[in-house]
Amino acid sequence: MDDWRKRLVDCLEADAHAKVTELQDQLQSWILWELEYRDSALDSLLKAYGPA
Known part of the structure; x- marks a missing residue:
C-alpha cells in the first residue's frame, strides 16, 4: 500500500491524470x-x- 501511495503522489505531482x-x-x-x-x-x- 505504501508503494501505491508513493506512485499516486508522484503522478499527482507530475500532473499525470491518466495514471492517477x-x-x-x-x-x-x-x-x-x-x-x-x-x-x-x-x-x-x-x-x-x-472518516476525517
Missing part, C-alpha cells in the same frame, strides 16, 4: 475484493482510513 485514474481504479478493485472476500475487511478499512 489507473491507480484509483486499482485501489477500488482492491477495496471491493476485500469487502467481498474478507469478513473483517470493513472493520479493517475503517480503522486504517476512518
Whole structure:
C-alpha cells in the first residue's frame, strides 16, 4: 500500500491524470475484493482510513 501511495503522489505531482485514474481504479478493485472476500475487511478499512 505504501508503494501505491508513493506512485499516486508522484503522478499527482507530475500532473499525470491518466495514471492517477489507473491507480484509483486499482485501489477500488482492491477495496471491493476485500469487502467481498474478507469478513473483517470493513472493520479493517475503517480503522486504517476512518472518516476525517
